[in-house]
Amino acid sequence: MLHIKTVIIEDEPAIRKELEWLVSQEKTLKLEAIATSVANALQIIKNTKPDLVLMDIQLADGTAFDILSQLEEPDFHIIFITAFNHFAIKAIKYGALDYLLKPIDNEEFSLAIQKLNKIEQSDYRHQINVLKEYGSTKSVDMNSNICITSLDCLQMIRLNEIVYLSGDGSYTQIHLENNKKVTASKPLKYYEELLPDDYFIRTHQSYIVNKNFIDKYMRIGVLVMKDLSEIPVATRRKDFILEQLSPLK
Incomplete structure (x- = not known):
């Protein structure tokens, strides 16, 4: 069985432990590493080349957007973890990317993992680009793109x-x-x-x-x-x- 190489980026010990447990319950996931800061995350992503990153939005030394802005072509899937921030969620929705609210629900986590196989890599890069565009400007105008999840495609x-x-x-x-x-x-x-x-x-x-x-x-x-x-x-x-x-x- 091919395993999805997974990295956790989370600075709250309790949430980090919960994510570790959730990953261990998914047969398709294999935990490669854990990062607790923006700087640490960038190095770990470079070293492990993950397929999936479970990424907290707000870290002690920055945000998920700071990580993404320093990656030229992210080639991994992302599931964001957040206690809810209106701007962050809006930016994620513009890219039609997945997110989970703290505390994390087991069933919602499993459903998010199941979606991974339905997303083409090229579509996912488009999603990330929309997120980076919206996340960097913190505003939106009528020339902005939005990623629509339709019945059979993005x-x-x-x-x-x-x-x-x-x-x-x-x-x-x-x-x-x-x-x-x-x-x-x-x-x-x-x-x-x-x-x-x-x-x-x-x-x-x-x-x-x-x-x-x-x-x-x-x-x-x-x-x-x-x-x-x-x-x-x-x-x-x-x-x-x-x-x-x-x-x-």
């Missing part, structure tokens, strides 16, 4: 290509320019929290629109987009939408 999309999003239960239809469409395996609320609210607004429980693609607001409670799509505006959100689109009043 797809890179630029934010300024998105016309609107529509919710379909636990899935989201992402409608792009030129009548292209991507089905994402995440609910609409996931994207509401992720997309920059300077550009994207929720008009209805089932719709989020890109303000740059709005053509006009109809008094009957409908937004007409530049691709001629008609998006409903919920009655309770009418005043908010008009405020956001004050030039269109």
